[in-house]
Amino acid sequence: MAKISSPKLNAQSFHPKNWGAWVLIGFMFSISLLPYRVQHYLGLGIGRLGRALMKSRVHITHRNLEICFPDKSEAEREQLVESCFRHLGHSVVDTANAWFWPQWRFAxxxxxxxxxxxxxxxxxxxxILLVSAHFWTLESHARAYGTLDPGVGIYRPNKNSVYEYYQYHGRTKSNKYLVDRTDVRGMIKALRQDNAVWYAPDHDYGTHAAVFVPFFAQDKAATITGTATLAKVKNVQVLPTYALRNEDGSGFTLVIEPALDNYPQGDDEQDAHTINQVVEKAILRAPEQYMWIHRRFKSRPEGEKGVY
Structure with a gap:
């Protein structure tokens, strides 16, 4: 199994090319030391700054919401955009806490x-195949679930060695190890060893091993078939799970839903659609907390023009 090796710091880690990463990590660690109420206001400020600077992502967010929620008014979608970037700001704080807080404070x-x-x-x-989605609480979700049932994370290693060091160790603070998102054999082996494996099939990963099925009001969303592939491993149960920030500012809630029945059924399109419906149900609980900034519909059927 091509398990990701635990990264280490060395002399090269302190090369000037990595100083920007050190500043970022230092900023995140400093955030983790602040009182929780102060963190809240800092997150709001980061969110406002993000919206002001990330013009292309604001456009993508608007377009995704237009595609997924055509029945909402422009004012309603604008409010969702505003709230989405507010949660983007809070995600910086949440990541700092998930990576650096001691367990007693995180709990x-x-x-x-x-x-x-x-x-x-x-x-x-x-x-257990943990079917999740890209909410802004992703890092908190990983650590919280790991405190209950340490598992295996699926992720893309960061190219910067310093950031990768802290990302890896932050994500394994309460979990076992990480597997590259392209390592299907590694995922299958982890499941065969009775591990819980975190898997988020809600992004557009291209047309390889994917089918076009409905996602909200878009009837042709490229959706990977890997969820069904992993669910076919003997005795595997598929549990939808995600985390949502509490509106009262008290922290967040780790949500674990019942295992899916009769999944997979053996039809790629039906199985992919089923998972999209699982993701839709989760998003509808708090649509403003979902990462709408990614180009969910960048892949189009042959001959169909792009939507962005």
Whole structure:
């Protein structure tokens, strides 16, 4: 299994080309030391700055919302854009806390909804495929789930060695190890060893091993078939899970839903559509907390022009 090796710092890590990464990591560590209420206002400021500077991402967010929610008014979609970037700002704070907070402090700021579904799944032999989505709480989600049931994360290593060091160790603070998102064999082996494997099939990863199925109001969204492939591993259970920031500012809630029944069914399009519906249901609980800034519909069927 091509498990990602734990990165280490060395003399090259302090080369001037990495000084920007050190400043970023130092900033994040400093954030983690602040009182939680102060962090809240800092997150709001970062969100406003992000919206002002990330013009192309603001455009993509608007376009995604137009495609997915055509029945909403322009004013409603604008409010969602505003809220989305507010949560982008909070995600910087959440990442700092997930990577640097001691367990006693982290545990004070999250609660669990649906723990009984995880307990039921663990009463049976086999791995657990955690079907998730790219919410702004992604880093908090990984650490929170790991405190209950340490598992295996799927991710893309960062090209900067300093950032990669802290990202890797932050994401494995309460989990076992990480597997590259292209390493399907590694994922299958982890599941066969009864591990929980975190998997987010909600991005547009291109047309390879993908089908075009509905996602919200877009009837042709490129969706990977890998979820069904992994779910076919013997005794694997598929549990939707995600984390949402609490509106009262108390932290966030780790949500674990019941295992999917009769999945997969063996039809690529039907299975991919089923997973999109799972993701849609999660998003609708808090659409402003989803990462709409990515080009979810960049891949189009042959002959169809782009939507961005």
């Amino acid at each position: 004070k700021h999250f609660k669990v909804e649906g723990l009984e579904h995880l307990k039921k799944a663990r009463e049976q032999q086999g791995g």
